[in-house]
Amino acid sequence: MLELGSPTAYLVRPEARLTGALSTRNCYARIVATARELLIAHPGSSFTVQDIADATGLSRRAVYNHFPNPEALYRATLRDLLGELGDMVEVDLPREAHPEQAIQDFACFATALLSSDINLLIWAAIIRDDGAEDWLAAAYARLVRQPLVRSLEIYLLHRRIRDDLPRLDPERAAEQLVGMIEAASVTPSLLKTGHQSSPAAREAEILFIVASFINAHLAPREAVPSAKVMPLPLGAVAHR
Structure with a gap:
């Protein structure tokens, strides 16, 4: 030695x-x-x-x-990117968090995730390749969309059991919110409409989605969250 x-x-x-x-x-x-x-x-x-x-x-x-061939490398690269994106999805909403705050936190996290370059690249590949890479759409649903829905569903189920949200259908509500965020985050970028939303416009869009969801599922029709929703970076919501 x-x-x-x-x-x-x-x-x-x-x-x-x-x-x-x-x-x-x-x-x-x-x-x-x-x-x-x-x-x-x-x-x-x-x-x-x-x-x-x-x-x-x-x-x-x-x-x-x-x-x-290049196609085999392309598929391997998409799998690598999808695996990285899936690793980011493990979000745990504190069960004791107030519903309005929890939904805002979730919406900000999901918006940042689904607006990321990796997610947009994978979505573009799903749309462009269609049946040629049909495995990609199924893998995306399993690794990204379903875990997002499930994490919100678990929180909403817990709140319903506590009688905070007695009339709520957790699975349907979670799928609806994720779908709204997904459409707002992915569609404008993929359509390339020629204009870029300002940070203020994106913030207002998140606020509108959150307010619509809360009014439909969690609160009286006249109640609109007054808190300002600020986009959060990935990881801002507690991870498991």
């Missing part, structure tokens, strides 16, 4: 070369990471094997060793 301060401890040894399985995993990760960057930087565009080889410094043969 080398003692601290021993001259031998400071000998520079040549860095070990990555070989075998470790080298294979490293190349695979580099290829997928590069494809991710290209897709996010240029949404709606495609890439070639040569693009990936140039960006990674690998040979075309090295890329083809991992992926038989």
Whole structure:
């Protein structure tokens, strides 16, 4: 064992070369990471094997060793992006939070998540590829939409059991709110209507969605939340 301060401890040894399985995993990760960057930087565009080889410094043969064609790499990259997006969905609304505040927090979190570049890229792929990548729509529903609905449903179910919201259907209400947020977050960007909503307009839209939901499901018709809803960054709502 080398003692601290021993001259031998400071000998520079040549860095070990990555070989075998470790080298294979490293190349695979580099290829997928590069494809991710290209897709996010240029949404709606495609890439070639040569693009990936140039960006990674690998040979075309090295890329083809991992992926038989660009389509296989494209699918692997979408799976990687979808997995990352799914990891962000685990949101836990405190059961004791007041319904108005909990709905506002959830709406802000979901809006930030569904407006993210990754989510918009995946949505564009679902729409553009249609049946060619039908697995993507099913995986998106399982990893993103259903967990969002379920997290809100669990909160609403708990409040109903406490008799705060006796007439509420938690599953239907949660699906409705997620659908409203999804439409407001995704549709304008994918339609590319030629105008960008200002932060104030986006804030007003979130407030309108929250107010509509609360008036329909949680409160008397005349009650509208007066609190100002500010968009929150991802992670602002407590994670499990």
